[in-house]
Amino acid sequence: MKYVTFHPDGTLHLRLIKGTHEIPEDAVEVDSTLWQKLICETDGVWTLGADGGITKQPLPVIERTREDVERLRLAAFAEPVTGSDRYFSEASRMQVMGEAGWEEVRDSGIARFKEIQMLYPWPSDKT
Template structure:
């Protein structure tokens, strides 16, 4: 049997296991599914409402730095199947070898490059160089 205790403001205080911990009178018994969530999920604040229902409020994601965005963009560009770099490499090879259609491949690379930049925008405090 698993239990949880809560601070006066309703936020989670302790997670307790019967037989391992002394269980206080105000502890709330939690089922196995909720227990697993209480011990595994650390992306929010667990609390108990006036109705006795235990819920989690998600924490806001930390703001991304310029370096974070650049790392995400570079990885996306270089992704071997859906990245933009593969199109540019293929278009370059086609052009050097005199193959037709390299412009279409290049344009697909440009489109994918722009999609990646839209997906990973610079932080608001980023100053253009």
């Protein structure tokens, strides 16, 4: 038997399994289908309605500012393993040292740079 508890504002607090957890008096028993949804569906906020029904509300949309996007992009560009800056640094070193293949490394950096820009697009200006 599986149970859930809710915060005072009605949002999901805990998922509990009888025999593994202590089940509080205010816990609500859920069937296996709903339990699976409560575990797997993370694209919303699960809430307990006044009628006792459990529903999923959409996550709030948070608009990023240009400063937020700038900060995210700079961190992504500089990330040591997945960023684009490492390619540019390596290509510059290779070019200065006369090593072959620096153009391909530079092109990889350009491609990753563009991917990061697509991942963190500028917000639309509403002013």
